[in-house]
Amino acid sequence: MRVLSYFNTALKITAQYDGKMPLQHYLKQYFAANKKHGSRDRKQITHACYCYYRLGRALPNQPAEERLKASLFMCNSEPAEWAALFNTDWIDNWRADIDKRIAFVALQFEEFNIGDLFQFGQALSAAGDVTAFTVAHLIQPDLFIRVRPGFEAAVKQRLAAQSIAYADYGAGCIGLPNATKTEGLFAINREAVVQDYSSQRVADFFALVPRKPQLKVWDCCAASGGKSILAKDTLGNIDLTVTDIRPSIISNLRRRFAEAGIAEYNAAVADLSKTLQADLLNTNYDLIICDAPCSGSGTWGRTPEQLCFFESSRVDEYAALQKRIVSNAVTRLSANGYFLYITCSVFERENEQVAGFIEQQCGLALVKKELLPGYDKKADSMFAALFRRPL
Structure with missing residues (x-):
């Protein structure tokens, strides 16, 4: 079963990774040394690894397998192919609402504390919402571009022509799904720059x-x-x-x-x-x-x-x-x-x-x-x- 292979490979990687280099670079090196993984394999294994670390230091006493399953459950709005890893009870409680998924995990593991995900809440700037900020780590951020003056209409036309959904925040700020391929949509830096909201x-x-x-x-x-x-x-x-x-x-x-x-x-x-x-x-x-x-x-x-x-x-x-x-x-x-x-x-x-x-x-x-x-x-x-x- 391919999804089980993704799961086990992610467990292997997270067991070996020591945080001394960015995870992105470590994964690049791993896949370069293990060329058996195709593009889809790399995408799913990478996703599983990132989900694992989104759990932060929560569930410290659980085996890595349980931590990875809990993170996949909380980080994905629907089971998709990961469903094969879960029993019926988990599938039946897989909701689009992230707060409901978090609540279900809390019922399964008495030790679960959402505050363990981001353990530095007491150091947060006073204006920050600790809970909202913490929960947001379970969600993959979007890709944001800033369209430079004079190019907004052209860039939006190209997005529409490619049927790419986007959020328009005004002042040239556009939010795109993280995996959006921007090649051909605009001249990088001349027409638009990649820049967070x-x-x-x-x-x-x-x-x-x-x-x-x-x-x-x-x-x-x-x-x-x-x-x-x-x-x-x-x-x-x-x-x-x-x-x-x-x-x-x-x-x-x-x-x-x-x-x-x-x-x-x-x-x-x-x-x-x-x-x-x-x-x-x-x-x-x-x-x-x-x-x-x-x-x-x-x-x-x-x-x-x-x-x-x-x-x-x-x-x-x-x-x-x-x-x-x-x-x-x-x-x-x-x-x-x-x-x-x-x-x-x-x-x-x-x-x-x-x-x-x-x-x-x-x-x-x-x-x-x-x-x-x-x-x-x-x-x-x-x-x-x-x-x-x-x-």
């Missing part, structure tokens, strides 16, 4: 920055450059500088900017955890975007292995790094300039506490701060806080 909401903070004929903008932890492209599309004519600690990232960013049609910008490799070099970034900026390195806890719906392998002590390490980066970056902020602090974390120590540090230790005035929850839209969750340097 909450990440796109950062545009609301850009809108609070007063316009100038040409704002000087520094994206100081630029990574793939998504926030820079968003700033270009939102703020118009900007004098853009991008930096990152990793040379390979800057190289990839240059390729992405070329695809996006962004030709005029400055780029450099910079370690902002250390004092800035005198000859680097020897100017001040009207807007500094600091999408700081973080735990990524708001994105664990996409990387659920973190629910099992992340150590809480790392939150303090990230918070200390964030404060060092911020302290160095704000030295390049103009008088009356704006500083935008962003994380894809849901932890208060990385969010509100660092925002408090920026106010108290860096002397900036808070304009707006907000946890950007995505768990009600099958999206990531983020935090953003905008500050202004007084004249």
Whole structure:
């Protein structure tokens, strides 16, 4: 029975996986070494592995077989081919409503506690709904794209022509089923960018920055450059500088900017955890975007292995790094300039506490701060806080 083979292979993989590399990369290596698995096999085995880790640290005393079955039951709205693994009682109680599936699992296992799925609830930002955020980890997030100005009608026409269902959230934000193949639907980065719903909401903070004929903008932890492209599309004519600690990232960013049609910008490799070099970034900026390195806890719906392998002590390490980066970056902020602090974390120590540090230790005035929850839209969750340097 093929489904039993999927099940047993997933058990084998999860028994061997140690969390030292992203699960996505581990699975890629596993399938490269085990070429007997066809495309459908790989898809189903991958799905089962991800379901397993969506259970987090719940049901710790149950055998791996029972944990995997419970996770498949809770993570799938209908049995489909997994039905062959379950007895009649489970099949009869398989409901589309996820809360009912969770309740049924709780009846089967006295030790089951939904709070064990995400064990860091006490560290969540105050504005977060712990229960809703926790349950959302059992659901595969959607794929989100942001259609760039001038291309919305064309992209939507192509989606309709391919009979691809999508959710339109306005302002060019489109939600697609996670497995959607985007090849041929749009020119990547030129017509549309892959960017999560909450990440796109950062545009609301850009809108609070007063316009100038040409704002000087520094994206100081630029990574793939998504926030820079968003700033270009939102703020118009900007004098853009991008930096990152990793040379390979800057190289990839240059390729992405070329695809996006962004030709005029400055780029450099910079370690902002250390004092800035005198000859680097020897100017001040009207807007500094600091999408700081973080735990990524708001994105664990996409990387659920973190629910099992992340150590809480790392939150303090990230918070200390964030404060060092911020302290160095704000030295390049103009008088009356704006500083935008962003994380894809849901932890208060990385969010509100660092925002408090920026106010108290860096002397900036808070304009707006907000946890950007995505768990009600099958999206990531983020935090953003905008500050202004007084004249």
